[in-house]
Amino acid sequence: MKFLHTADWHIGRKLNGFLLLEEQKDVFEKLMTVAKDEKVEAIVIAGDLYDRSVPSVEAVSLFNDMMIEMNIKANFPVLAISGNHDSATRLDTASPWLKAQNFHLHTKLEQAMTPIVINNTQFYLLPYFEPFHARQYFEDDNLRNIQTCIALVLKEMAKTFDSDKKQVLVSHFFAAGSTKSDSETPLEVGGLDSIPLDMLEVFDYVALGHLHYKDAIKENGNVQYSGSLLKYSLSEEHQEKGIRIVELQDESVENQFIPLKPLRDVRQITGSFKELTSPEYYEKINREDYVAISLTDTAIIFNALNELRQIYPNLISLDRVVKETKQEKINEKEEELIQLKPEVLLKNYFEEVSSSPLTKRQEAWLEEAIIQNSLEK
Amino acid sequence: MKFLHTADWHIGRKLNGFLLLEEQKDVFEKLMTVAKDEKVEAIVIAGDLYDRSVPSVEAVSLFNDMMIEMNIKANFPVLAISGNHDSATRLDTASPWLKAQNFHLHTKLEQAMTPIVINNTQFYLLPYFEPFHARQYFEDDNLRNIQTCIALVLKEMAKTFDSDKKQVLVSHFFAAGSTKSDSETPLEVGGLDSIPLDMLEVFDYVALGHLHYKDAIKENGNVQYSGSLLKYSLSEEHQEKGIRIVELQDESVENQFIPLKPLRDVRQITGSFKELTSPEYYEKINREDYVAISLTDTAIIFNALNELRQIYPNLISLDRVVKETKQEKINEKEEELIQLKPEVLLKNYFEEVSSSPLTKRQEAWLEEAIIQNSLEK
Numbered sequence: 001m002k003f004l005h006t007a008d009w010h011i012g013r014k015l016n017g018f019l020l021l022e023e024q025k026d027v028f029e030k031l032m033t034v035a036k037d038e039k040v041e042a043i044v045i046a047g048d049l050y051d052r053s054v055p056s057v058e059a060v061s062l063f064n065d066m067m068i069e070m071n072i073k074a075n076f077p078v079l080a081i082s083g084n085h086d087s088a089t090r091l092d093t094a095s096p097w098l099k100a101q102n103f104h105l106h107t108k109l110e111q112a113m114t115p116i117v118i119n120n121t122q123f124y125l126l127p128y129f130e131p132f133h134a135r136q137y138f139e140d141d142n143l144r145n146i147q148t149c150i151a152l153v154l155k156e157m158a159k160t161f162d163s164d165k166k167q168v169l170v171s172h173f174f175a176a177g178s179t180k181s182d183s184e185t186p187l188e189v190g191g192l193d194s195i196p197l198d199m200l201e202v203f204d205y206v207a208l209g210h211l212h213y214k215d216a217i218k219e220n221g222n223v224q225y226s227g228s229l230l231k232y233s234l235s236e237e238h239q240e241k242g243i244r245i246v247e248l249q250d251e252s253v254e255n256q257f258i259p260l261k262p263l264r265d266v267r268q269i270t271g272s273f274k275e276l277t278s279p280e281y282y283e284k285i286n287r288e289d290y291v292a293i294s295l296t297d298t299a300i301i302f303n304a305l306n307e308l309r310q311i312y313p314n315l316i317s318l319d320r321v322v323k324e325t326k327q328e329k330i331n332e333k334e335e336e337l338i339q340l341k342p343e344v345l346l347k348n349y350f351e352e353v354s355s356s357p358l359t360k361r362q363e364a365w366l367e368e369a370i371i372q373n374s375l376e377k
Numbered sequence: 378m379k380f381l382h383t384a385d386w387h388i389g390r391k392l393n394g395f396l397l398l399e400e401q402k403d404v405f406e407k408l409m410t411v412a413k414d415e416k417v418e419a420i421v422i423a424g425d426l427y428d429r430s431v432p433s434v435e436a437v438s439l440f441n442d443m444m445i446e447m448n449i450k451a452n453f454p455v456l457a458i459s460g461n462h463d464s465a466t467r468l469d470t471a472s473p474w475l476k477a478q479n480f481h482l483h484t485k486l487e488q489a490m491t492p493i494v495i496n497n498t499q500f501y502l503l504p505y506f507e508p509f510h511a512r513q514y515f516e517d518d519n520l521r522n523i524q525t526c527i528a529l530v531l532k533e534m535a536k537t538f539d540s541d542k543k544q545v546l547v548s549h550f551f552a553a554g555s556t557k558s559d560s561e562t563p564l565e566v567g568g569l570d571s572i573p574l575d576m577l578e579v580f581d582y583v584a585l586g587h588l589h590y591k592d593a594i595k596e597n598g599n600v601q602y603s604g605s606l607l608k609y610s611l612s613e614e615h616q617e618k619g620i621r622i623v624e625l626q627d628e629s630v631e632n633q634f635i636p637l638k639p640l641r642d643v644r645q646i647t648g649s650f651k652e653l654t655s656p657e658y659y660e661k662i663n664r665e666d667y668v669a670i671s672l673t674d675t676a677i678i679f680n681a682l683n684e685l686r687q688i689y690p691n692l693i694s695l696d697r698v699v700k701e702t703k704q705e706k707i708n709e710k711e712e713e714l715i716q717l718k719p720e721v722l723l724k725n726y727f728e729e730v731s732s733s734p735l736t737k738r739q740e741a742w743l744e745e746a747i748i749q750n751s752l753e754k
Contacts, residue, residue: 054431057466064470072473089434093441094471096449097478 001121001166003079004035005244005255007046007209008228010085011066012059014051015266015290016316020230021062026263027229028066031243034258035076038245042118043076046209046226047083047128047172049091067103077102077118081127083172083209088127109133113156117165121248124157124203126171128210146173150195158202166204166248173210175200175223197223205246205253213239214257222253231266234292234316264314270294270321273301273308282311292317342370378498378543380456381412382621382632384423384586385605387462388443389436391428392643392667393693397607398439403640404606405443408620411635412453415622419495420453423586423603424460424505424549426468444480454479454495458504460549460586465504486510490533494542498625501534501580503548505587523550527572535579543625544579549586552577552600553593574600582623582630590616591634599630608643611669611693641691647671647698650678650685659688669694719747 009028013020035043050059071078080103082088088107095105104116106125115122134149135141143149150173161167176194197219200206206223213236214227226244231237242259269291275281276293291312295304297320309315337345343366350358358366386405390397412420427436448455457480459465465484472482481493483502492499511526512518520526527550538544553571574596577583583600590613591604603621608614619636646668652658653670668689672681674697686692714722720743727735735743 053434057430057464060470061466064466067471068473087434089438089441093437094444094474096445097471097474097480101474101477103474 001042001119001168001248002038002040003042003044003168003246004031004038004040005044005046005207005224005226005246006031006229007172007207007226008048008083008212008232009045010048010051010228010230010232011063012051012055013230013232015232018290018314018316019058020232021058023230023263025062025066027241027260028069030260031229032069032074034243034245034260035070036074040245041077042123043070043078044123044168044170044207045078045080046170046207047081048085048209048228049080049083050086052085053087053090067098071098071101071103078104079116079118079123079125079170080105081125081170081172081209082107084128086128109137109153112153113160115157115160115167120164121166121168121204122160122162123168123170126153126169128172146193147195147199151199154199154202161202167202168246168248169200169203169206171206171208173208175206175208175217197221204248205255207244207246212236214242214244215239222255224255226257229260230262234266234268237267265289266292266316268292268294270296272296273304277307277311287312288314290314290316292319294319294321296321298322343367378419378496378545378625379415379417380419380421380545380623381408381415381417382421382423382584382601382603382623383408383606384549384584384603385425385460385589385609386422387425387428387605387607387609388440389428389432390607390609392609395667395691395693396435397609398435400607400640402439402442404618404637405446407637408606409446409451411620411622411637412447413451417622418454419500420447420455421500421545421547421584422455422457423547423584424458425462425586425605426457426460427463429462430464430467444475448475448478448480455481456493456495456500456502456547457482458502458547458549458586459484461505463505486514486530489530490537492534492537492544497541498543498545498581499537499539501544501546503530503546505549523570524572524576528576531576531579538579543581545623545625546577546580546583548583551587552583552585574598581625582632584621584623589613591619591621592616599632601632603634606637607639611643611645614644642666643669643693645669645671647673649673650681654684654688664689665691667691667693669696671696671698673698675699720744 009024011024013024049063055063070076082091086107091105092107095107098105104125106112106127108127109129112124112126115124117123129149131143131146131149134152135143138152143152157169174194175197197217200223204222208223208225211225212228212232214225216225217223224244227239227241228236230241231239240257240259241262242257244255244257246253246255265286267289269276270293271281273295276295291314293308293312293315295301295318305315305318308318346366347358386401388401390401426440432440447453459468463484468482469484472484475482481502483489483504485504486506489501489503492501494500506526508520508523508526511529512520515529520529534546551571552574554573574594577600581599585600585602588602589605589609591602593602594600601621604616604618605613607618608616617634617636618639619634621632621634623630623632642663644666646653647670648658650672653672668691670685670689670692672678672695682692682695685695723743724735
């Protein structure tokens with residue numbers, strides 16, 4: 001089984017006000033070229049097809065065209081799920097008709113339990129869901145934590161595993177770390193919603209969406225993010241974007257990341273106003289890129305924004321390097337705060353606003369609330 | 378050929394704040410019962426499937442269920458078009474997949490030119506469109522008037538008429554009157570957008586949507602509105618709602634209107650507060666209906682709205698009969714205004730707000746603007 005793994009298309013996304021439909025159309029065509037060249041047997045899209053639950057009419061139109069291109073014209077089986085950015089109900093429109101043409105689009109938790117079998121592989125398509133849906137599906141009001149829900153879902157899936165076939169999970173969640181270390185950090189912020197990698201070992205490959213960075217999982221195993229199709233914020237500047245070609249063989253799984261060059265890149269450029277506005281500089285680069293400019297100047301420059309826009313039409317932001325010293329201080333302070341436990345943060349905050357420490361009774365309440373909260377998660 | 382003709386479903390419609398999804402689900406089930414009992418060969422839906430271009434997620438969910446029921450479970454061929462309330466692009470989602478299962482959903486003008494052939498009948502599905510679309514399709518910038526556009530469309534359709542088959546047009550516009558009388562009323566408000574009935578004589582049957590009243594066309598011919606599925610405003614109180622069963626025979630066309638009883642009716646009730654709140658009165662009627670109450674009392678009644686709501690939970694409005702005298706005067710005034718020509722209306726208005734008449738130059742401008750406007754329409 002050889003398939004293409006992609007995710008996080010976010011059709012209709014804007015980057016600092018610039019609508020990226022043209023870039024999305026372009027990169028989709030490049031994806032199709034790879035799919036055809038590699039002769040894949042299926043295309044897997046691991047959620048966040050649209051950027052918003054109610055996409056614009058232009059986004060709907062582009063996505064409709066893409067679906068026709070992939071499945072009707074090029075005849076690829078498609079295995080897709082809804083992500084947290086999609087409206088499951090809206091995306092579900094016409095899914096029984098799509099299915100008849102080998103376009104499997106799962107938007108409901110219960111659909112995940114029946115694998116889609118293509119050649120020698122069972123694909124389990126698990127859309128993004130909330131513990132609320134699992135409480136309904138498993139008829140268990142105690143399900144509050146997404147880890148517990150996923151564990152139950154995987155147990156249910158395992159019942160239909162066919163030992164003569166390969167198993168692939170397609171899903172959209174935050175996978176990181178391992179169950180082994182979890183007990184040590186019960187109250188750490190951010191850690192609770194992640195799915196430990198070792199829970200996913202039962203699958204030959206796990207095709208994930210959600211995180212936009214293809215190397216979000218450092219371990220070079222069979223649980224992988226494809227990353228988003230494009231750089232969707234300046235923070236993704238240094239992330240290579242593309243798709244994965246996954247090949248399940250008898251004894252091994254190979255996955256190869258194939259970069260796709262965007263129509264316009266997203267990047268930071270830094271320099272003096274004089275330098276950045278000189279043809280010697282800008283004639284050597286792609287001025288159509290989405291650029292965030294940091295000026296090194298300290299003097300006032302009149303009309304800098306407009307003058308730079310003349311040269312860089314897709315200017316997404318403009319600031320000064322000198323600000324960075326102040327920004328660095330804020331960053332340091334933030335770093336310190338992140339280290340603190342929630343109870344310490346709250347005590348400090350209380351003292352700051354009320355000028356008196358918490359009473360013993362208040363401290364007890366706080367402790368109880370934090371424990372309660374950790375249980376609910 | 379025997380088919381069911383329905384239109385103007387307006388899924389997601391609200392009536393004075395009350396969401397009608399439950400009524401829509403109920404009447405759809407009744408429609409399905411008729412379709413099965415009558416063993417129709419197709420279901421024709423002549424536009425306005427949704428009430429809004431961006432329907433709520435609940436409306437999308439109900440409509441998805443209906444589509445599955447009609448076409449996947451009951452296996453009826455479906456012939457549908459988008460109306461002026463629908464977003465053509467959004468509704469178009471997955472239409473090539475629907476088509477593969479005999480669900481023909483046309484949302485673009487160009488799709489109208491290729492008939493869908495079922496047994497002995499050619500169905501031409503012409504969605505709601507604007508002159509703008511016709512200008513693009515026919516590459517003629519002079520098309521400004523919907524009558525002219527439709528005439529061109531019909532001419533185009535006629536090229537593919539098969540004399541061995543019957544021809545049915547499915548569309549969504551305002552049909553009324555005849556070409557013969559049109560030249561006499563070039564500037565009348567409202568008349569310009571209508572399609573004269575005699576233009577449509579080439580078809581064996583024309584299944585229309587747009588007007589909610591099944592008898593909107595008084596002539597008992599082969600051009601008919603099915604009317605909306607439900608009463609969507611108090612003004613439709615006395616309109617019977619339902620669907621048409623159309624049967625094309627060798628020499629004749631029969632169409633029978635079949636009323637569908639709604640879960641809750643919409644109606645006006647008039648009486649004194651004492652009368653309407655007495656069990657002898659309200660126990661005899663369906664208090665769950667959407668009622669607009671007119672009180673005949675003249676004295677002040679404290680808390681009337683809340684007390685009436687206790688008895689009539691779906692109260693859509695409350696007013697007093699005594700107001701009617703004032704309202705009648707307003708209605709009379711409105712009637713007078715409607716009679717006036719646009720230029721007279723504007724002159725009167727100008728004098729009212731500026732206390733001076735139009736100058737000769739202003740009068741000339743006005744005349745020019747009105748002529749220009751009539752040409753553009």
